[in-house]
Amino acid sequence: MDEDIYDIIAKALSGEKNPDKSKLDEWLNENQSHKTIFNSFRFHWMHHKKLPIISKEKVYKRINNRIKHDEIKVKDIKKPFWEYFGRIAAVLLVATGLVWLVNNYHQTLTKHSSDIVEKINPKGQKSTFMLSDGTIIKLNSASLIKFPSQFDRNKREVILEGEAFFEVKRDVEKPFIVHSGNIETTVLGTSFNIQAIPDHNEIKVAVVSGKVSVKSKNDTLYSKGLQEIYLEPNEIATYSKDQHIINKDRFKLEEITGWKDGVLVLKNANLDQIKLKLEAWYGVNITYANSRTAEGEITANYYNEPIENVLESLAYTLRFEYSMNDKNIEISFLNLKEEAI
Amino acid sequence: MAYHCGINECVLVVEKKEIRKLLDKIARFDDHQAFKELFDRYHSWLFTVAYTIIQSNEDAEEIIEDVFVKIWEIRDRYDEINNFETYLYTVTKNRCYDKHRGRTKLHQVEINDDLAELDFMESPEDTYLYQELNSKIIESVGKLPPKCKEVYLLIRETGSSYKDAAQQLSVSPKTIESQMRIAIKKIAYDIDLYLKGKENEDRNKFLSFSIYLFTY
Numbered sequence: 001m002d003e004d005i006y007d008i009i010a011k012a013l014s015g016e017k018n019p020d021k022s023k024l025d026e027w028l029n030e031n032q033s034h035k036t037i038f039n040s041f042r043f044h045w046m047h048h049k050k051l052p053i054i055s056k057e058k059v060y061k062r063i064n065n066r067i068k069h070d071e072i073k074v075k076d077i078k079k080p081f082w083e084y085f086g087r088i089a090a091v092l093l094v095a096t097g098l099v100w101l102v103n104n105y106h107q108t109l110t111k112h113s114s115d116i117v118e119k120i121n122p123k124g125q126k127s128t129f130m131l132s133d134g135t136i137i138k139l140n141s142a143s144l145i146k147f148p149s150q151f152d153r154n155k156r157e158v159i160l161e162g163e164a165f166f167e168v169k170r171d172v173e174k175p176f177i178v179h180s181g182n183i184e185t186t187v188l189g190t191s192f193n194i195q196a197i198p199d200h201n202e203i204k205v206a207v208v209s210g211k212v213s214v215k216s217k218n219d220t221l222y223s224k225g226l227q228e229i230y231l232e233p234n235e236i237a238t239y240s241k242d243q244h245i246i247n248k249d250r251f252k253l254e255e256i257t258g259w260k261d262g263v264l265v266l267k268n269a270n271l272d273q274i275k276l277k278l279e280a281w282y283g284v285n286i287t288y289a290n291s292r293t294a295e296g297e298i299t300a301n302y303y304n305e306p307i308e309n310v311l312e313s314l315a316y317t318l319r320f321e322y323s324m325n326d327k328n329i330e331i332s333f334l335n336l337k338e339e340a341i
Numbered sequence: 342m343a344y345h346c347g348i349n350e351c352v353l354v355v356e357k358k359e360i361r362k363l364l365d366k367i368a369r370f371d372d373h374q375a376f377k378e379l380f381d382r383y384h385s386w387l388f389t390v391a392y393t394i395i396q397s398n399e400d401a402e403e404i405i406e407d408v409f410v411k412i413w414e415i416r417d418r419y420d421e422i423n424n425f426e427t428y429l430y431t432v433t434k435n436r437c438y439d440k441h442r443g444r445t446k447l448h449q450v451e452i453n454d455d456l457a458e459l460d461f462m463e464s465p466e467d468t469y470l471y472q473e474l475n476s477k478i479i480e481s482v483g484k485l486p487p488k489c490k491e492v493y494l495l496i497r498e499t500g501s502s503y504k505d506a507a508q509q510l511s512v513s514p515k516t517i518e519s520q521m522r523i524a525i526k527k528i529a530y531d532i533d534l535y536l537k538g539k540e541n542e543d544r545n546k547f548l549s550f551s552i553y554l555f556t557y
Contacts, residue, residue: 003522006529010521014496016503037532039461040474041525043393045497047475052398054388054405060380062406064373067413116370146370159370 009038013045115149121162124283126260131156134169135176138260142197142280163195165260168210183239183246186213192231193257206236206256214239216246254301262304268297271318282307289332360426364419371416380409383426386465387433389472393462394437404436430463474532481531485524492520 004020005027011019028034121127123142130136131147133156139145143162151157151174160180168176170189178185180196183203190210196203205214214237215228227246231237236251258265264281266274275286284307296318302310311322311329319334360382366375384405391401411432422428462468485493495506496517503521507514 003526006522006526007518009529010518010525013525014503014521015500033533033536036470036474036536037529040471040478040532041528042461043471044475044478046393051389051472051475052392052401054384054402056384059384059402059406060377063380063409063413066406066410067376116372146372148370157369159366 009041013041116146117149118144118146120144122283123280131158133171133174133176136167138165140164140259140280141283160194160196162197163193163259165191165193165257167191181239181241182217182244184215184217186215187211193260195256201241203239203241204236204256205231205239206251207231207233208253208257209233214246216244258301264302264305264310266298266300266302268299270295270297274298274314278307278310284327284329286329286331289330292333364416364425367413368416368419376413379412383429383465384409386462386468387429389468390430390433390462391437394434395441400437400440404433404440407436408433426464474535477532477535478528481528482524484531485527489520489524489527492517493524496521 004023008019008024008027010016012021012024024038028038119127119129119139121139121141121143125141126139128136128138132150135156137145140163143160143164145158145160145162145164147156147158154174156171156174156176158176158178160178166176166178166187168187168189168191172188176187176189178194180194181198181203183196183205185192185194185205187210190212191208192210192212193206193208194204195206205212210233212231213228214231216239227244229237229246229248231248234250234253236249236256237246238249239246254263255265255267259281264277266277269277271292278284279286298314298317300313302313307329308324311324314320315322320331321334322329322331324330360379363375363379366372367379387408388401388405391404392398395401395404408429412429419425461471482490482493492506492510495501495509496503501509503514503517507517510517
């Protein structure tokens, strides 16, 4: 490399007169690493002092205070009715026009004026509640659901992370849509179960009654386009997150929806799957005291059993002992050789 | 190298989709969690941009605060924004200049106001790269021969001309010129070496990534 170029860079950085601009440009355009080198020099010269680090938590707290405050302000406007009367008439006219426009030209109405309700179940807790339209939702443990306190005029939308069973109140005018990860489930009125646990590779939609549409959203790099399938009762759709494919199959009712009636279902489950399931179901924390000696798959149903009973039966099959201290369970696997002695 | 670029682009495209999803959640459901994720992702980059322009820790933090409050306030208009990162960058930069203009004489601070000079901070990835390289340069400056280091630091930190520096150190301007050339050459060599090492690392990452794809 030409010695001159270093001279030119030095002069360009320090603001010295007469750096050979055209020669510098020529060098910069030769390749990307020349550009990177020169830019890193510029960055370095711009920061005489050591770059400070932002106090992240403090700044976020201030932002949060301001945006929360902003919401309260909107709600707090309370003026006598008559001050508004004239305005309301005008606003109504405009609003009707707007709603018409939005409905006709914009399928996805973005809204954030109404309150969003968020229900979160920690591990070990299930819940049941009714939405404003009469739909009943049973939310499994370690799951979250969000919905507006009042639905839109033309659709009912909720977001689910985790597992829930829906009994949707029939309303042909307003389809009920569940967003869970990449999967959108649309129904008019029916009952079905959705399992969309963030860490699992699969999202499952199982229909008990009625008819359901399941769509994968076309927003990943690898997807071959939008996929939509229709499910009848006793059919289950399984979406694989890494392959972006929806498969249809049949299912046994209790295996999928048993949880809502207190049935803990294990089907061909290995130890790690069992561990996750018990932790979510009972809100406990399970640790292994030693490395595993026995591998095996378990298939079993437990009807509203306390965790001790479940552990007893597993301990026998999977050859382990356990100790329980409040919510902490430690499992020690029996050494088969020692056992023999 | 073609394949090397390929993976970075892949990662970028996936990330852009992620951002769109976050924005969608914020716009439709007032999702505070998604908003926090957005903040986590971008605060450090925007802070560096703001600090570079306005050269004050406190001011840069205030600007980040304002920028994110604004992002929250305009959440029903996200679909008008083509490239969200470009938007963030522009809003941050403008906010810096607004703030600077609104200052009383008493608090006047110097700002880096050559806009063209900031073109390499337009994306978070680039900015992180230059932050990383900056610490490499500082390391490299530490290793310069004493005379050379003295000249380099004097000129960088005081912004004095070659002529003034020559006077101050009682040497000829030619000596300053040659010492500066040596300093830049040595540092450039170190950065180049570091970049090559990084490229190899990325290639290895790509290889293990393809093996991963292959096995699954």
